[in-house]
Amino acid sequence: MTDSFLAVDWGTTNRRVYRIEQGIVRSNVRDDRGIVAVPAGTFADEIALLRARHGDLPMLLAGMIGSNRGWHDAGYVSAPARLEDLAGGLKRIDARTAIVPGVSRIEGARGEVMRGEEVQLLGAAAAGLVPPDAQLCQPGTHCKWARLERGALTDFVTAMTGEMFALLKAHALIGQEMTGVVHAGHAFREGVGESRRNDLLASLFSVRPAALLNLRPCEEIASFVSGLLIGADCRAHAARGPVHLLADPALGALYSAALMELGSQAVMIDSHDAFVAGIVRIRELSR
Amino acid sequence: MTDSFLAVDWGTTNRRVYRIEQGIVRSNVRDDRGIVAVPAGTFADEIALLRARHGDLPMLLAGMIGSNRGWHDAGYVSAPARLEDLAGGLKRIDARTAIVPGVSRIEGARGEVMRGEEVQLLGAAAAGLVPPDAQLCQPGTHCKWARLERGALTDFVTAMTGEMFALLKAHALIGQEMTGVVHAGHAFREGVGESRRNDLLASLFSVRPAALLNLRPCEEIASFVSGLLIGADCRAHAARGPVHLLADPALGALYSAALMELGSQAVMIDSHDAFVAGIVRIRELSR
Secondary structure, three states, X not given: OOOEEEEEEEOOOOEEEEEXXXXXXXXXXXXXXXXXXXXXXXXXXXXXXXXXXXXXXXEEEEEHHHOOOOOOOOOEEEOXXXXXXXXXXXXXXXXXXXEOOEEEEEEOOEEEEEOOHHHHHHHHHHOOOOOOOEXXXXXXXXXXXXXXXXXXXXXXXXXXXXXXXXXXXXXXXXXXXXXXXXXXXXXXXXXXXXXXXXXXXXXXXXXXXXXXXXXXXHHXXXXXXXHHHHXXXXXXXXXXXXXXXXXXXXXXXXXXXXXXXXXXXXXXXXXXXXXXXXXXXXXXXHO | OOOEEEEEEEOOOXXXXXXXXXXXXXXXXXXXXXXXXXXXXXXXXXXXXXXXXXXXXXXXXXXXXXXXXXXXXXXXXXXXXXXXXXXXXXXXXXXXXXXXXXXXXXXXXXXXXXXXXXXXXXXXXXXXXXXXXXXXXXXXXXXXXEEEEOOEEEEEEEEOHHHHHHHHXXXXXXXXXXXXXXXXXXXXXXXXXXXXXXXXXXXXXXHHXXXXXXXXXXXXXXXHHHHHHHHHHHHHHOOOOOEEEEOXXXXXXXXXXXXXXXXOOEEEEOHHXXXXXXHHHHHHHHO
């Protein structure tokens, strides 16, 4: 295998560019040129710029770059999906440039889509970072919970956990109270415990009278709300067995603490390693 | 009983002024001079203006006018609370002007407060609009669920149901999809059914892929989200037995439909009648 290429994990607000030679990452640069920072009609220039900066090489792009708000809509392959399906479904822009499709899952009136996460999820299994049968969680603005069976992505669901926290903090009446720094301490665990009530709309509001009546210190409230939301997310989605977390360290720590509080086990997986394993395999399968 | 007075149900964004003579409402005027429309320091002028307009009479004020953002903080009486307790706890501003206190309920680190709703709730029982033992629901931005036992307000909880709908519509990613008019039809009932999953963070987000994959017409999505939130609210709080709704006709119709879908029974109560019954009784008790 003698092959060099550029892989871009291109999200909405950020992107990460990897230069990969013979399956090994030679450089790895993150910046904030997500798709919303690139004016429509200028993606080809942006691609040329990346080649000028990182090497005049073949390119594989994954993530929101393949959405209808990105460069070219790369569509979706249907779950159950394997890396072979992603490689077979590549949207080829020119002889040296292709975009990885997303994955969709439709069941009656219920639908789910992902775009970008699939490379990490299937890469984690391909690299042996998780077993071929595993549940994985990618916390974030829109948290993905995924099920792998015999190395194939068979099912997944999206929860607006991170977006909800941000919405409440920025715009809700209780946002006034959410000024403290979130950490996985006592108040966070209390929030996780509160999620057992299955009463999110009242549990969220309860922080306001609690603050008004001096029942909870203000600096604890953001952590309590975070625990409540992450607890509700984990309770609804964590099945029996360990949850493999593909997360940055801060969110990984919160989800680990919530899962532990709920009696589940969390295993942290390096999401960059997972992405690289997945994209290298797609490259191999598509040459 | 020969008595005339002005009663003001004075909320955050609106108020309603009643002129009551011998227990009978002679005029009833609603305007948008809620407490946020009245600059701090000018409440006494506002009161004088109301007397100039509606009659130079004794006044009983209820609602957010008695909060720390209103005119004078009227404090709270503790649940269980009766109209006698509200009358006994009046904040007397001068010989002719008093503010009704709110009600609080504290249990360990959990606290609840209400201010304004208590007059309606206890008035409903005093007027025989609901039985002395009843569950009541006041839908709105912050929906109150209350329990009356032998005519006393013993327990209540607040859910941010209406605020959540407004937050999502104005600021969430799914807000782009929530453009249709909400009505208690098929999509609303599907949302109520979806609330059974106890997975609000994923159920809410699901409308986006459903729209993206053309699985649900866009004009249905606001109704589905409304059904989901109101369904979650009712599932968490409606106990056995009928729910007495103190609501405007539009919200009353939605809550009735959700309760029916969940196998509960809804009874609509006129909230103005309930307020008047409560405030007249407080006036009698406090003269």
